[in-house]
Amino acid sequence: MRARLLAIVSAFLCVASAAWGADRPDVKGLYLLADYPAVSVQPGTTANIPIKLQNYGVAPERLQLSVTGVPTGWTATLLGGGQPVAAAMPATDGGVSLELRLDVPSNAGSGTQTLSVEAKGEGHTVTLPIAVTLAQQLPAKLKVDTALPALRGTSKSSFEYQLTIKNDSGRNLTVSFAAQAPKNFETSFTEAYGSQELSSVAIEAGKSKDVKLKVRPPSTVDAGTYPVSVTVSAEGATAKTDVSLEIIGQPRLTISGRDGLLSMRAEAGQQATFPVIISNSGSAPADDVELSGSAPSGWKVEFNPKTIAKIEAGKDAEAQALITPTEKSLAGDYQTTLRASSRGETASSQVRVQVVTSTVWGIAGVGIIAAALLIMVGAVVRFGRR
Amino acid sequence: MRREGSAFQGLGTVVLKELSDQMSSIRIFVLELLVVALAVVSVALAIRQLGLTTAEDPFLLLRLFTVDNPPLPSFAGMLGFLIPLVAIGLGFDAISSEHNRRTLSRVLAQPIYRDALLMGKFLAGMATLGIMLLAMWLLVVGAGLFMLGVPPNGDEILRSLVFLLIALCYCGVWLAFAMLLSIVFRSAATAALIALGVWLFFVFIWPSLASVLAQVISPPDVRYVLLGLPTPGTIEMQQTLARFSPNQLFAEAVLAILSPSTRALGPIYLEQLQGAVMxxxxxxxxxxxxxxxxxxxxxxxxxxxxxAGYVVFQRQEVRA
Structure with a gap:
């Protein structure tokens, strides 16, 4: 009974092992494996080469590990599980992962060196030659692009360029940027969707990032086209792109009295004339300049002419402000505002109006005193006696 | 019958004689001493107050005249109160004393017309008051220069001189009034009592009476009363009534001259202040x-x- 049971089990095992063997290549023995048995290493760096010791259908055995053919000055260490190891013992149909760490001195020169990793047991000896090519690593490479390289606006607008920076090198890089703009132009880099200003940004190998360049021209800038060049750099690699901003001219108005005078006299209830000079110090002509003024309630502020058709850039125009304080105004100083506006551009200045009251009542007072004196003279004439 | 020569013949003589009489009179001396002493106290207090509180002020000298120093009123306020007293003191017996001493006919027996006598007495009184005012003005300006150490500018000097002239006009009103009473009443005591009565009336009674009368003549509007505001019409009426008092006229004129930022003396409407640089x-x-x-x-x-005094005087009979 027992013998029969054993026979069945062994038969089953035979079938199973036959099935096992069927979908596996018929390989037997011990092997040292490496994904890339020929690597390139930069002098002065450390390279880790993964290696595997594989057992195919062989009884487990202690295998002594060694590396031969190591050039002088190099250090080759076999690591297993993160520690230096001297022997390995893979189970049947099992493998042990190893790592060959190579410290290559910086004066190693160039060319190819071949090292051999050897695993030596009782019956087997396996060897894996590894070719190490000393080579300079690929240089860092950057690319910067912008979709809209030319923008247009006024001297008061802010110009925003979307820049795409691509890291074309095989390493992660920290890319810094700089912009060269004409004097007094203000430049800043921000995140593509954010307001935080940046000076550098980390870009993974092969990836790209969007940043925004903001250029603010000085408000006094003349009309014209101004170039701005953007330089991105990282570890000796640089890339450059040029953008430009076209500033269109804008009128800039100022309003003041003649010779800069901002005070005047006016009699209460009487119209007073105040000559105003409207000058355009901007870079484009101002069209349809409308003049207006605000004053205390009941006052009249008019202009002659009311509108000025055109003031060329850098030219002046003159108008008369006709200001009439109310009859009820008190003597003393009042503040009024005179305004000139052309489309979006406005200018204003405050004019102090010294209101004086009419002297008519003063003369009437003199008349009253004169009348009193006349009465006195009359009394003297009438009642004078010897 | 027409008279011969100028009506003011002998005017100068009368003025000089009256002036010398007044200058040597004990009564005037005491009155002036009183006024000058009060002025000195007032200015001393004002200087102390200004030294404590005033920052930079372009019209520091004028502040000497206007700053209040409790319990006393300001210098200008004090003058408004005291000038009538001195003027009444000078004028209340100007003519009646001549009557009573029976010297009037003797004077008029000289080649001096009544016109000249009356005018001379008036001018002499004005001169006495003017000298007193000028002395006080010099005292104030001098004390200001000495104690404050700030030289006054031309505008300040001009304004304070105008103030002096206004004070003189104010003196004139009370002097002319006192002389009118001295002509009308033979008794000096009656004239003095009436003059002082009128003075007290204008100082103490008229201001409150004016406000009561204004309420009667131009009653306050209910709409203003409900808002807790004074009615403009009532205020204007009250001010008009108050201005019948020479004291009020003097106070207002002084305010306008000595406070250069005064823009109006009547009620001011809010719309008049819109946009005003205060x-x-x-x-x-x-x-x-x-x-x-x-x-x-x-x-x-x-x-x-x-x-009025002149007409009454001319029609009076003067007997020896």
Whole structure:
């Protein structure tokens, strides 16, 4: 009974092992494996080469590990599980992962060196030659692009360029940027969707990032086209792109009295004339300049002419402000505002109006005193006696 | 019958004689001493107050005249109160004393007309008051220079001189009034009592009476009362009534002249202040225009009172 049971089990095992063997290549023995048995290493760096010791259908055995053919000055260490190891013992149909760490001195020169990793047991000896090519690593490479390289606006607008920076090198890089703009132009880099200003940004190998360049021209800038060049750099690699901003001219108005005078006299209830000079110090002509003024309630502020058709850039125009304080105004100083506006551009200045009251009542007072004196003279004439 | 020669023949003689009489009179001496002593106290207090509180002020000298120093009123306020007293003291027995001493006929027996006598007495009184005012003005300006150490500017000097002239006009009103009483009443005591009564009436009673009368003549509007505001009509009426008092005219004129930022003496409506730059000084000419009606009132009432006295005096019988 027992013998029969054993026979069945062994038969089953035979079938199973036959099935096992069927979908596996018929390989037997011990092997040292490496994904890339020929690597390139930069002098002065450390390279880790993964290696595997594989057992195919062989009884487990202690295998002594060694590396031969190591050039002088190099250090080759076999690591297993993160520690230096001297022997390995893979189970049947099992493998042990190893790592060959190579410290290559910086004066190693160039060319190819071949090292051999050897695993030596009782019956087997396996060897894996590894070719190490000393080579300079690929240089860092950057690319910067912008979709809209030319923008247009006024001297008061802010110009925003979307820049795409691509890291074309095989390493992660920290890319810094700089912009060269004409004097007094203000430049800043921000995140593509954010307001935080940046000076550098980390870009993974092969990836790209969007940043925004903001250029603010000085408000006094003349009309014209101004170039701005953007330089991105990282570890000796640089890339450059040029953008430009076209500033269109804008009128800039100022309003003041003649010779800069901002005070005047006016009699209460009487119209007073105040000559105003409207000058355009901007870079484009101002069209349809409308003049207006605000004053205390009941006052009249008019202009002659009311509108000025055109003031060329850098030219002046003159108008008369006709200001009439109310009859009820008190003597003393009042503040009024005179305004000139052309489309979006406005200018204003405050004019102090010294209101004086009419002297008519003063003369009437003199008349009253004169009348009193006349009465006195009359009394003297009438009642004078010897 | 027409008279011969100028009506003012002998005027100079009368003025000089009267002036010398007044200058040597104990009564005037005491009155002036009183006024000058009060002025000195007032200015000393004002200087102490200014030294404590005033920052930079372009019209520091004028502040000497106007700053209040409790319990006493300001210098200008004190003058408004005391000038009538001195003027009444000078004028209440001007003519009646001549009557009572029976010297009037003797004087008129000289080649001096009544016109000249009356005018001479008036001018001498004005001269005495003018000397007193000038002395006080010099005292104030000198004390200001000495104690404050700030030299006054031209505008300040001009304004304080105008103030002096206004004070003189105010003196004129009361002097002419006192002389009118001295002509009308033979008894000096009656004239003095009536003059002092009128003075007290204008100082103490008229201001409150004016406000009561204004409420009667122009009753306050219910809408204003409900809002807790004074009715403009009532205020205007009250001010008009108050201005019948020479004291009020003097106070208002002084306010306009000595506070250069005064822009009006009547009620001010809010709309008149819109856009106004507050606290700025007016030019002297504008301040004068504001104070002008008050000044005219003072001058004209002086003349009218004098003429009334003159007419009464001319029609009186003078017997030896």
């Amino acid at each position: 606290g700025t000084a007016l030019p002297l000419q504008q301040s004068l225009l504001i104070a002008w009606p008050q000044i005219v009132g003072l001058i004209a009432s002086t003349i009218v009172l004098f003429v």
